[in-house]
Amino acid sequence: MDLVVDNEKDARLERIDFNNLGFGRYFSDHVYVSDFNNGKWSNGEVVPYANMPFAPGMSTLHYGQSIFEGLKAYKDFKKGGLNIFRPNMNAKRLNNSARRMCIEEFPEEQFIDALCQVVQTDKIFLPQEKGQSLYIRPLVFGDSNFLGVHSSPTFKFLIMTCPVASYYESGLAPVKILVTHEYARTVEGGLGMAKTAANYAASLYAGRMAKEQGFQQVLWLDGSQKKYIDEVGAMNIFFVIGDEVITPPLDSGTILPGITRDTVIQLTKQWGLKVNEYRISIDEVWEAHKNGNLKEVFGTGTAATISPVGLLSYKGESITINNNEIGKISAKLYDHITGIQHGLIEDTNNWNLHLDI
Numbered sequence: 221m222d223l224v225v226d227n228e229k230d231a232r233l234e235r236i237d238f239n240n241l242g243f244g245r246y247f248s249d250h251v252y253v254s255d256f257n258n259g260k261w262s263n264g265e266v267v268p269y270a271n272m273p274f275a276p277g278m279s280t281l282h283y284g285q286s287i288f289e290g291l292k293a294y295k296d297f298k299k300g301g302l303n304i305f306r307p308n309m310n311a312k313r314l315n316n317s318a319r320r321m322c323i324e325e326f327p328e329e330q331f332i333d334a335l336c337q338v339v340q341t342d343k344i345f346l347p348q349e350k351g352q353s354l355y356i357r358p359l360v361f362g363d364s365n366f367l368g369v370h371s372s373p374t375f376k377f378l379i380m381t382c383p384v385a386s387y388y389e390s391g392l393a394p395v396k397i398l399v400t401h402e403y404a405r406t407v408e409g410g411l412g413m414a415k416t417a418a419n420y421a422a423s424l425y426a427g428r429m430a431k432e433q434g435f436q437q438v439l440w441l442d443g444s445q446k447k448y449i450d451e452v453g454a455m456n457i458f459f460v461i462g463d464e465v466i467t468p469p470l471d472s473g474t475i476l477p478g479i480t481r482d483t484v485i486q487l488t489k490q491w492g493l494k495v496n497e498y499r500i501s502i503d504e505v506w507e508a509h510k511n512g513n514l515k516e517v518f519g520t521g522t523a524a525t526i527s528p529v530g531l532l533s534y535k536g537e538s539i540t541i542n543n544n545e546i547g548k549i550s551a552k553l554y555d556h557i558t559g560i561q562h563g564l565i566e567d568t569n570n571w572n573l574h575l576d577i
């Protein structure tokens with residue numbers, strides 16, 4: 221496909237402060253767009269990033285039929301070019317979310333091709349420092365103009381990109397997390413396993429309460445009994461208890477199947493650690509802490525890769541984990557995964573999609 225865009229002419233590059241990128245603040249110059257109409261997805265094209273017209277009756281605005289993905293491209297410090305980390309997993313997860321939300325699936329091959337087109341077009345936006353990256357946000361939503369609760373017959377698929385800072389601009393640092401027993405993000409049979417707008421809308425109020433009390437994130441328990449651990453706002457969660465690495469299993473359907481979660485499970489197994497996907501309760505975590513067996517807690521996600529947890533607070537009682545220091549397993553995982561992403565550690569699992577650009 222011919223790209224009728226001119227990087228130099230369209231670039232907003234000069235306005236970007238690469239030393240102060242933050243997250244989601246700056247957009248690259250282009251967006252990939254494909255439309256689902258009359259039973260099929262259009263070929264798609266890369267167009268300048270600009271406001272789009274929408275009808276006031278657009279179904280997504282009313283009924284939230286919207287799904288998205290999040291992945292990153294990293295500068296490869298050895299080979300040059302860049303690496304997109306495990307994009308096939310995002311293509312598959314997008315379609316799992318699509319099925320749950322009655323959205324038309326997007327062909328996996330076209331998804332990967334679209335990623336490559338948009339990243340290549342805006343390659344000048346790829347940040348050059350370790351830890352920084354080009355965040356890639358695919359989005360699909362129903363765009364028919366018709367009121368009445370229904371599944372939209374038409375959809376729009378977009379990919380936008382943003383140069384983003386390292387999550388830890390001043391180094392890997394433990395976070396404080398509030399375990400909420402008041403609010404629920406999802407329940408069994410709900411939408412938890414889908415990366416859909418509603419889950420994030422459902423999380424905002426508890427997130428605000430947590431921030432007002434000095435916490436960075438909320439840890440969600442299962443929505444019905446408020447007993448078992450589900451996940452954090454935008455991360456999966458791991459506990460190192462004794463010599464076991466424990467994370468909640470996905471079969472409840474209430475947890476987003478994180479790609480970093482899968483990466484961590486595979487790596488820790490390959491390193492010979494004991495890994496247990498097990499429905500752990502908050503009481504067991506507290507008990508393990510009392511017995512001195514709770515060695516590390518860390519979150520996993522594309523944004524931070526590994527996020528060590530220094531403090532958990534539940535029903536007014538706080539526990540400090542590993543003296544609020546970064547645990548050995550957390551640090552090793554962070555170094556190893558970011559090393560692979562930047563081409564500094566051999567990618568023995570073939571996780572990177574490398575582009576020479």
Ligand SMILES: Cc1ncc(COP(=O)(O)O)c(C=O)c1O
Nearest residue numbers: 454455456476478479480521522
């Ligand atoms: C609710 C939720 N859980 C977990 C994750 C971690 O998923 P991943 O590792 O694929 O980024 C995310 C991030 O996208 C998320 O939003």
